[in-house]
Amino acid sequence: MAxxxxxxxxxxxxSDVDLMVLHAEPEAKDAAEVAERLFxxxxxxxxxxxxxxxxxxxxxxxxxxxxxxxxxLLDARPVAGDPALVRxxxxxxxxxxxxxxxxxxxxxxxxxxxxxxYPAVSMVLEPNLKEGSGGLRDVAMVRWVRRVDDAVRLxxxxxAVLDAAEEFLVRVRSALHLEAGKRxxxxxxxxxxxxxxxxxxxxxxxxxxxxxxxxxxxGHARDVEHVRDRIFRGPDATRDIAPPVSAEEVLDLFAxxxxxxxxxxxxxxxxxxxxxxxxxxxxxxxRMREAFIDLLAxxxxxxxLESMDRIGALHRLLPEWEPVRCRPQRNPYHRFPxxxxxxxxxxxxxxxxxxxxxxxxxALAVGAVEDRRALLLGGLLHDxxxxxxxxxxxxxxxxxxxVLDRIGVGKPTRDDVLFLVxxxxxxxxxxxxxxxxxxxxxxxxxxxxxxxRRLAMLYILTLADARATGGHAASPWRLALIREVVGKVQNxxxxxxxxxxxxxxxxxxxxxxxxxxxxxxxxxxxxFLARLPRSYLLAVAPEVAADHFRLLATPVGRTExxxxxxxxxxxxxxxxxxxxxxxxxxxxxxAGSLSISALxxxxxxxxxxxxxxxxxxxxxEPAFHGEVDEDRWRRFRTTLRRAxxxxxWLEERVRERRAHERPPAAPVPTVVRxxxxxxxxxxxxxxxTTDRIGLLHDLAxxxxxxxxxxxxxxxxxxxxxxxxxxxxxxxxxxxLGETGRVEEVERALLERLEAG
Amino acid sequence: MKLVMAILKPFKLDDVKESLRAVGVxxxxxxxxxxxxxxxxxxxxxxxxxxxxxxxxxVRVEVLCEDGDAQGVVDAILKAARTGKIGDGKIAVLPVxxxxxxxxxxxxxxxx
Numbered sequence: 001m002a003x004x005x006x007x008x009x010x011x012x013x014x015s016d017v018d019l020m021v022l023h024a025e026p027e028a029k030d031a032a033e034v035a036e037r038l039f040x041x042x043x044x045x046x047x048x049x050x051x052x053x054x055x056x057x058x059x060x061x062x063x064x065x066x067x068x069x070x071x072x073l074l075d076a077r078p079v080a081g082d083p084a085l086v087r088x089x090x091x092x093x094x095x096x097x098x099x100x101x102x103x104x105x106x107x108x109x110x111x112x113x114x115x116x117x118y119p120a121v122s123m124v125l126e127p128n129l130k131e132g133s134g135g136l137r138d139v140a141m142v143r144w145v146r147r148v149d150d151a152v153r154l155x156x157x158x159x160a161v162l163d164a165a166e167e168f169l170v171r172v173r174s175a176l177h178l179e180a181g182k183r184x185x186x187x188x189x190x191x192x193x194x195x196x197x198x199x200x201x202x203x204x205x206x207x208x209x210x211x212x213x214x215x216x217x218x219g220h221a222r223d224v225e226h227v228r229d230r231i232f233r234g235p236d237a238t239r240d241i242a243p244p245v246s247a248e249e250v251l252d253l254f255a256x257x258x259x260x261x262x263x264x265x266x267x268x269x270x271x272x273x274x275x276x277x278x279x280x281x282x283x284x285x286x287r288m289r290e291a292f293i294d295l296l297a298x299x300x301x302x303x304x305l306e307s308m309d310r311i312g313a314l315h316r317l318l319p320e321w322e323p324v325r326c327r328p329q330r331n332p333y334h335r336f337p338x339x340x341x342x343x344x345x346x347x348x349x350x351x352x353x354x355x356x357x358x359x360x361x362x363a364l365a366v367g368a369v370e371d372r373r374a375l376l377l378g379g380l381l382h383d384x385x386x387x388x389x390x391x392x393x394x395x396x397x398x399x400x401x402x403v404l405d406r407i408g409v410g411k412p413t414r415d416d417v418l419f420l421v422x423x424x425x426x427x428x429x430x431x432x433x434x435x436x437x438x439x440x441x442x443x444x445x446x447x448x449x450x451x452x453r454r455l456a457m458l459y460i461l462t463l464a465d466a467r468a469t470g471g472h473a474a475s476p477w478r479l480a481l482i483r484e485v486v487g488k489v490q491n492x493x494x495x496x497x498x499x500x501x502x503x504x505x506x507x508x509x510x511x512x513x514x515x516x517x518x519x520x521x522x523x524x525x526x527x528f529l530a531r532l533p534r535s536y537l538l539a540v541a542p543e544v545a546a547d548h549f550r551l552l553a554t555p556v557g558r559t560e561x562x563x564x565x566x567x568x569x570x571x572x573x574x575x576x577x578x579x580x581x582x583x584x585x586x587x588x589x590x591a592g593s594l595s596i597s598a599l600x601x602x603x604x605x606x607x608x609x610x611x612x613x614x615x616x617x618x619x620x621e622p623a624f625h626g627e628v629d630e631d632r633w634r635r636f637r638t639t640l641r642r643a644x645x646x647x648x649w650l651e652e653r654v655r656e657r658r659a660h661e662r663p664p665a666a667p668v669p670t671v672v673r674x675x676x677x678x679x680x681x682x683x684x685x686x687x688x689t690t691d692r693i694g695l696l697h698d699l700a701x702x703x704x705x706x707x708x709x710x711x712x713x714x715x716x717x718x719x720x721x722x723x724x725x726x727x728x729x730x731x732x733x734x735x736l737g738e739t740g741r742v743e744e745v746e747r748a749l750l751e752r753l754e755a756g
Numbered sequence: 757m758k759l760v761m762a763i764l765k766p767f768k769l770d771d772v773k774e775s776l777r778a779v780g781v782x783x784x785x786x787x788x789x790x791x792x793x794x795x796x797x798x799x800x801x802x803x804x805x806x807x808x809x810x811x812x813x814x815v816r817v818e819v820l821c822e823d824g825d826a827q828g829v830v831d832a833i834l835k836a837a838r839t840g841k842i843g844d845g846k847i848a849v850l851p852v853x854x855x856x857x858x859x860x861x862x863x864x865x866x867x868x
Contacts, residue, residue, distance in 0.1 A: 205762070364803040434767050437841060452803075477788040477813050481766065484809075733841025734828040 001086065001455045006049065006142075007075035012174045013182030015070065017042065018050035018072065022085055025055050026469075035534055048183075056089055060096050067106045069099060071144050097148040104149055107141050108232055123219035123336055125328060129173045130185040134171065134221030137167045138228050145231055155270070158227045165220035172217060175199070187217075206388025211328050218337060220324035226310040230266045243271030247279045247317060251291035254308050258298025263307065265479055273311040282406075288317075289407045296376040301449065302347040309339070318481070320403045323387040335470045342379075344598045348464030349379035359463060361483055374413045375457050377404070378420030379464055385421070397422045416454070420461055422447055427462045429518075431481035434486065437450035437733060439681040443534035445485060446492045446503035455493065459486045488680045495679070506534055512542035528553050535712055536607040536615060544575075548615070551579045556613050561640060565633050573602060573621045574628055578640070582614040584731070587710055588700035589650060590616055593640040595694040596653040597632070598623040604696060604715035623693075651701075654694040661693050668721045670753050674746045676737035682711050682727035683736040685745065689753055699724065702752045706745055707731055757852040757868065758826040760819045760833070763791065763845040768837045769815050775836035776819065779828050783868075785818045795843035814845060820855055820868050 005011055017036060023031035026128035030183045035053045036377075042049040054062070056616060063070035072092055078086040097103040111133075120133035130136045148150050152161070175198055177183060187195075192207065196213035203209050239717045241264055244250045250272045253264055286294075295304055308314045315322040324338040334341060353372055369375055377435050381403060385396025400421045404414045426448060434441035449455040462482060465472035492503060510529055517525045528549055537545065551562050569575075576599075578590050587606050594601055599620040607615040622628050643650040670689040678684040687699060696715055703710050712727035729735060736742045769786065776784060790811035797810040803849060821829050826849050833847055855865040 006817065239765045358807070359805065361802050364805055368803070432766050433770070435839065436767075436845075472788065475788060477790060479791075480809065480811075481813050483802075483807070484800060487807075490802055733839070733843075 001076045001081075001089075002079050002162075003052075003072045004075055007077040009077070010170055012170065012177050014177035014180075014568055016048045016050045019079075020052040020054060020076070022059070022081070022089060023055060024085065025057075028055075056092065057086070059089060060092060062515050063093060063096060066687065067110055067730070068077045071107070071140065072725035074144050075140075075727055089094055089726065098110060101149075104145055107144060109116070111138065111141060111228075122218035122225070122326065123340055125330060125335060126186055127217070127221070128185050129169055129176070129187055132221070134223075134225040136166070136169050136229075136329040138224050139169065142231050150154055152231055154227070154231070157603050158230065162227050163221045165224045169224075171199070172213075172609050197348060198526050206323075206651060207327075208388075211388070214325045214328040215337075218328070222310060222326070229263075229310075230269070232447070241265065243268050245271075247275060247292065248285060248287045250275050250313060251288050251295065251317075254304045254313070255291040255295040255298065257307060258295040258301045261300035261303060263303075263375075267670060269307070269311060272313065276311060276313045279317065281316070283405050284317070286408065292407065293373050293376070296380060297348060297350065297353075297372065299350065299484065301350055301448045302343050305343050305346070314339075318403055318406065320384065320399050320406070323399075324384055327388075327753045328387065329386070336468075338383055341468050342381070342383055344468035345382060345461070345464045346376060348461060348467050349375055352460045352464060357460075357463065359479065359483075361486065362460060362463060363401070365456035365459045365486075367414040369460070370453055371413055371416055371457075373409075373542065374416035374420070376462060377409065377417045378424070378457065378461055380415065382421050382424040382461060382465060383616065392424055393425060416457065419454060420457060422561070423458060424465060426459055427485055428478070429464065429487045431478065435610075436481070436484050437681065439492075439679070440534045441679070442485070442488045442492055443503045443506065443538075445489045447506040447534075448556050449493075450502075450504045452490055452493050452631055455486065455489055478650070484685045491680055501538055503534070503538065509537050509542050509545070509597065513545050515663050516546035520553075524553055525549070529596075531607055531609045531611060533614070533615075536605075539605050539607075539616070539714075548577055548579075551577060551717070552613070554614070555611070556581050559644075561637075561644065563633075563637055563638075563640070565628075568619050568621075574599075575618050576618040576620055578614075578616045578618075578642075580614055580616075582608050582709075584707075584709065585647065585701065585704040586644075587616060588612050588697050588704055589617075589643040589647065590640060591700055592650045592654050592694060593636065594618060594620055594699035595697055596657055596705045597636040597639055598657075599628070600693075601696050601715065602714065602717050606710060606713035608709075608711050624655065650697075654697055658693045664690055664692075664720045666720065670750065672753070673744050674736060674742045676735055676742055681735075682729050683745075685724075685726040685728055685749070686724070687722070687749065687753070691717050691720050691724055696724075699726070699749070700751060702749055703728055706737075706748055708745070757762055757855055757865065758821055758823055759850040759852050760821060760829045760847065761850060762817045762833050762837065762847040763814050764817060764833075764837050765839070765843060765845060766813055766815050768839075769817070771836040772833055775832040776829065776839045779832045780825075780865065781821070781829060781832070781852050783820070785863055787818075788848060789816045793843070793846075810844060820852065822865050823866060 001022055003008070003019045003020050005015050006018050011017070021031050021035045021038065031053055035051070039049060039051050059073055063073055074097070076089065076320055102407060114131050114137060115133045118128045118131040120687065121127040121129065121135045128135065135663040139756050145395065146154060146188070172187065172195065173185065175195045176187055176191055180196055192210040192213060199213060200532065201212040204212070207215065241253070244253050253268065253272060257264060295301055298304065305314060308539060315325050321339070324342065327338040329336070329338060329341070353366055353369070353375070355363060363721070380633035381396070381400040383392060383396060384399045384403070385392035385394065387395065389395060397418050401418060404417060409417070426445060430441050430445055449458060457483070463474070463479070466478065514525060531552065532545070547564070551564055556562065556579055558581050560580065564577045566575050576594070580586060591601060591604070600623050601618055601620055603619045605617045609615070668688065668690040671687070673686040675684040675686065689695070700710060707730060708728040709731055710726050710728055712723045730739065736745055762772070773784070790813050792810065792812055795812055797808070797812060800807045800809055816817055817833070819829055830849065838844055854863060855867040856863045
């Protein structure tokens with residue numbers, strides 16, 4: 001008799017041949033002889049053979065003891081010999097297995113064990129086609145259960161779906177055995193392209209042939225799981241649930257499942273499936289929307305969504321979901337198909353909102369979230385644009401918009417969800433690809449999130465996304481970097497030192513500058529903008545920045561100095577812009593040059609780009625009455641060039657000029673404050689004192705002498721009173737607090753100011 | 757043969773990869789690591805809560821090369837990875853006894 005796969009007439013290239021010689025008791029000796037003549041040729045030919053010689057009673061005895069023997073015998077088929085004996089085995093065996101239901105229970109336990117040891121076929125890129133959930137063992141199991149349990153009924157549709165799935169799985173497994181040249185059940189990546197080709201899968205937009213193969217495979221595996229689960233759950237008499245008759249009731253049903261975690265009875269699910277099939281695609285009702293949102297917020301949302309998927313409800317009610325259903329992902333980070341990843345991310349968001357995420361910062365972020373439904377929807381939809389084309393964030397925003405419109409979600413939730421979909425990669429990308437000791441990336445993020453609320457939502461989504469990806473995405477290493485970004489961005493959003501517009505205007509200003517420079521080469525403009533410190537963009541009006549384009553469009557040589565001068569806003573004042581390669585003492589020399597050119601500095605702003613270019617802007621007025629003409633500017637430029645070559649000369653001249661200055665009538669008390677915690681990126685030194693010739697030069701010189709780099713400076717004068725803020729770091733980029741120099745610097749500056 | 761090992765700031769990885777490719781290095785290994793040196797950890801603050809961070813995330817890049825190429829590899833990394841600010845990292849060159857290519861069994865410089 002043929003047993004197992006041979007009995008089922010499903011012999012694969014790598015399969016064993018399972019033969020059994022069945023005999024009545026007295027024929028033992030003849031049976032042994034038959035067995036020898038039957039089995040040896042196989043062994044000689046090297047064909048793997050499963051062999052047994054048994055009496056009827058022995059069969060039943062062994063079937064009682066072992067599930068695998070029992071199921072193998074269920075598949076038995078006569079090859080040659082006494083038909084009456086075969087019939088007797090069949091009837092006796094079935095009677096044996098029906099009694100008590102133990103066989104079915106053991107099949108079920110065996111399945112649970114198997115599913116624990118192997119990943120589900122529809123969930124991984126290299127599934128085990130036989131053992132994984134949704135694989136061939138599950139298919140066989142369904143057939144065995146049907147043989148011995150009359151109560152189990154398979155609808156025509158389910159039977160057809162199961163047949164189609166089995167056929168596909170068997171064909172793939174056969175192709176795998178042929179490709180691999182050996183008996184293996186794991187569909188490794190290396191075999192997928194050739195198998196896809198052999199099956200005739202062709203590449204389409206966004207889905208190459210191996211992906212198309214896997215996607216179809218996943219779909220069939222899920223069908224198997226669906227039928228299997230229905231078989232094993234059976235009619236559940238313990239709860240009274242009315243079968244749904246409308247799409248609204250279907251969603252209510254699954255919302256309840258998301259809340260309780262209980263699967264609805266099989267007949268109710270079947271009814272739901274029929275309703276869904278009959279529901280025309282269209283906009284949702286309010287009740288549907290509310291049920292769905294409740295579903296998403298439930299503790300068992302993932303399980304519920306998976307059940308919805310199995311009956312086709314998810315992509316039938318939300319057509320936008322279809323392109324990501326069963327879609328494989330092939331990169332070192334993602335292992336799950338896109339839809340599985342989305343559902344898992346949603347679960348992660350839900351857990352965080354319930355206070356179950358172990359990251360301590362998450363609980364604080366949750367406290368800042370106002371609109372939970374936006375975050376849940378954002379979690380579910382964030383990768384809905386992953387349909388095989390580049391820039392899934394932008395595509396996703398459109399697809400998510402379509403989903404939200406269909407569901408009927410209004411502003412402002414809609415805006416928040418689209419924000420999350422559009423920017424769900426922002427925190428992770430910034431964390432790993434940008435220098436977090438530089439304020440620019442942080443200001444960029446602050447400009448995008450605009451407030452702590454959105455920052456918190458984005459953080460929770462980023463974490464849930466990382467955790468739902470598998471692999472390194474949620475490693476402590478990465479999460480630490482992401483935390484750093486979030487902390488610093490929140491500080492910037494809180495910080496608002498009251499000077500200047502919020503970071504959110506950065507985007508607008510960049511656009512304005514693009515418009516003003518529309519006649520220039522676009523890529524040069526983009527590069528110019530990318531180099532500009534964000535602090536500069538915040539401090540300087542777009543029109544002025546556009547004027548500076550000429551100064552900054554090309555990189556500055558090491559000894560080069562570029563200046564632009566022109567009338568200032570108020571009559572009698574002038575704006576001076578100096579661009580040069582940054583170096584210690586540069587600001588001092590420029591300020592000093594202005595002073596000895598009899599130009600009083602009314603205000604100043606100094607910036608530094610990442611690539612070490614200093615942008616120093618001054619508003620000046622002539623120290624004595626009169627105009628500043630081109631001649632005078634030329635002389636200033638000469639002075640500046642000379643000052644940059646030798647500092648001693650400059651210092652002497654500054655001292656000379658100050659000697660002629662009359663001291664002010666009401667001197668302003670000198671205050672120096674060194675604030676190490678005002679910014680994450682520099683130590684802020686605030687100076688208030690009486691204005692005098694060469695003051696900025698002296699202060700800048702003092703910083704240079706202390707080995708400090710002035711990264712950013714803001715200088716303002718109010719009559720005799722000067723108020724300065726300097727953002728400084730040491731030459732290695734450290735804040736003063738890190739090296740314990742706060743007091744030293746404070747003292748040194750006070751001394752310098754009082755001596756002057 | 758040498759193993760050039762560099763500890764870098766994470767955001768410098770792409771620049772270093774490009775720089776290495778430009779000098780003909782086509783294979784390297786990247787690991788996510790943490791550590792401290794003169795650059796120490798710091799305290800993060802978020803919504804009033806403080807978190808002490810002791811280690812600084814870095815990436816470790818390892819490149820196998822022939823003896824004569826090691827300096828070129830080092831120079832490529834130095835150029836791309838330097839910011840001038842604390843925490844830029846370190847490069848070490850380690851001697852290698854032998855190298856095999858697993859697929860073919862080749863050994864020595866052919867395996868690099």
